[in-house]
Amino acid sequence: MLDIKLIRDNPESVKNKLRLRKEEVSVIDKILDTDGQRLILISKSETLKELRNSVSDEIAVMKKNKQDASDKIAEMKKVSDEIKAYDEELRKVDADLDMQLRYVPNLPDDSVPLGNSEKDNAEILKWGEKNSFDFDVKDHIELGKALDILDFERGTKISGSGFPLYKGKGAKLERALINFMLDEQSKNGYKEVMTPVLVNRASMEAAEKIPKFEEDMYHIEKDDLFAIPTAEVPILNIHRDEILKQDDLPLKYCGFTNCFRREAGSYGKDTKGFLRVHQFNKVELINFCRPEDSYIELEKMLDDATGILKKLNIHYRVIELCTADIGFSASKCYDIEVWSYAENKWLEASSVSNCTDFQTRRAMVRYKKVLDNNKTKTEFVHALNGSGLATSRLMVALMEAYQTKEGNIIVPEILRSYTGFDII
RNA sequence: GGAGAGGUGGCAGAGUGGUUGAAUGCGGCAGUCUCGAAAACUGUUGUAGCGGUAACGCUAUCGAGGGUUCGAAUCCCUCCUUCUCCGCCA
Numbered sequence: 001m002l003d004i005k006l007i008r009d010n011p012e013s014v015k016n017k018l019r020l021r022k023e024e025v026s027v028i029d030k031i032l033d034t035d036g037q038r039l040i041l042i043s044k045s046e047t048l049k050e051l052r053n054s055v056s057d058e059i060a061v062m063k064k065n066k067q068d069a070s071d072k073i074a075e076m077k078k079v080s081d082e083i084k085a086y087d088e089e090l091r092k093v094d095a096d097l098d099m100q101l102r103y104v105p106n107l108p109d110d111s112v113p114l115g116n117s118e119k120d121n122a123e124i125l126k127w128g129e130k131n132s133f134d135f136d137v138k139d140h141i142e143l144g145k146a147l148d149i150l151d152f153e154r155g156t157k158i159s160g161s162g163f164p165l166y167k168g169k170g171a172k173l174e175r176a177l178i179n180f181m182l183d184e185q186s187k188n189g190y191k192e193v194m195t196p197v198l199v200n201r202a203s204m205e206a207a208e209k210i211p212k213f214e215e216d217m218y219h220i221e222k223d224d225l226f227a228i229p230t231a232e233v234p235i236l237n238i239h240r241d242e243i244l245k246q247d248d249l250p251l252k253y254c255g256f257t258n259c260f261r262r263e264a265g266s267y268g269k270d271t272k273g274f275l276r277v278h279q280f281n282k283v284e285l286i287n288f289c290r291p292e293d294s295y296i297e298l299e300k301m302l303d304d305a306t307g308i309l310k311k312l313n314i315h316y317r318v319i320e321l322c323t324a325d326i327g328f329s330a331s332k333c334y335d336i337e338v339w340s341y342a343e344n345k346w347l348e349a350s351s352v353s354n355c356t357d358f359q360t361r362r363a364m365v366r367y368k369k370v371l372d373n374n375k376t377k378t379e380f381v382h383a384l385n386g387s388g389l390a391t392s393r394l395m396v397a398l399m400e401a402y403q404t405k406e407g408n409i410i411v412p413e414i415l416r417s418y419t420g421f422d423i424i
Numbered sequence: 425g426g427a428g429a430g431g432u433g434g435c436a437g438a439g440u441g442g443u444u445g446a447a448u449g450c451g452g453c454a455g456u457c458u459c460g461a462a463a464a465c466u467g468u469u470g471u472a473g474c475g476g477u478a479a480c481g482c483u484a485u486c487g488a489g490g491g492u493u494c495g496a497a498u499c500c501c502u503c504c505u506u507c508u509c510c511g512c513c514a
Binding site for chain 1: 471
């Protein structure tokens, strides 16, 4: 969530930045209006509370001295009723304000390229080259079926479409990728964690996934638990309501989880095989850092994510998202895309974002900042997240890029110590 | 799932309706002492909101949310959570 004080003090600047995201800015005026009501109610209620507190003390003294305090008690009864009425109204206004704030996205950083849609995203880097095949390439579905390593039909039987079944060397290759990525990211200084994949409502709210994306998530009604769409959610919540030590920053975590997405409303688009699935595997990177370091850490995280692709020798490019396309919680965002030979297009395999203090404000993840005069100040940390990487799209690129004329798949050199075989 | 006992400041631990934001101890910070350090002594030390340039003032906060009361850490209700015992189970 944005800082209400920022909105209160610089409404025009906030609006201008939201306009860059192609957001409707009239909500800001509504927020200001609600905030104004709120401040008035707080002031009224607190003035009466002050009166009540002081008179209650007087009553206590009178009672001690065996004096009659019934006049004051009667008076305070009225005051208490008034307070109750104000507080009741305040509760409503607070809830209203909170709900409005939950739909306002993070503000884009000044360095983010301007744009009107995803068409304006900028390719900033391309690594490697496309293979030149002297035969007709097969797509990952054909390859997977012929080699009996992927079974989308049976996955559908078990759960429904979009729930892949990996078999034999396919399962082993997937496991190898996950282990490889975790090992690499551990080397990059990320602490490995294995988290719950079902999380409570408070965790989803802290990660700013609710209410905006509630419909996109699997929800277990009986226990009010949500299947995570990304490990970003549980990892971010590791430090919810905590105050970190300045010396511990940046605090970096990596974790593998299954990820679950309903993908409501996207049926019919890229539904083939792995292109869009309800369950997939991902190694996630999270970084909690000092605010002044977050944009430097963002670049490092991008290197950490792309390092995987370099070692796998997979052709990729990096896209810097424009103001109209960055994610809800992000102030700046890079996508990493891998090349699909069969689809003849780029596929998003990772997204690396600086979410500044947008999530940590709601999640209350702070740190004790040591000031020059040796005093400390509690301040929100910045949080960054990135996929390092998601396996499904990566698997598409890998299978296609490493296929042979005979329909086999060569295992990338770096993975062989993990798979124990070098060809499928 | 059943029965019982708890959740108080960074930690330990008092407090069961009235100047209690909360005794005491430990820790942290500052100072005295010291060449320096330790020890000892003295002072200080939560978070958030609102107002104020500021000093500061006010309000809230004793797991969370309601309620009773002029007044709640203290009484009542609901929920969460921890521990112990029983049952069940990967």
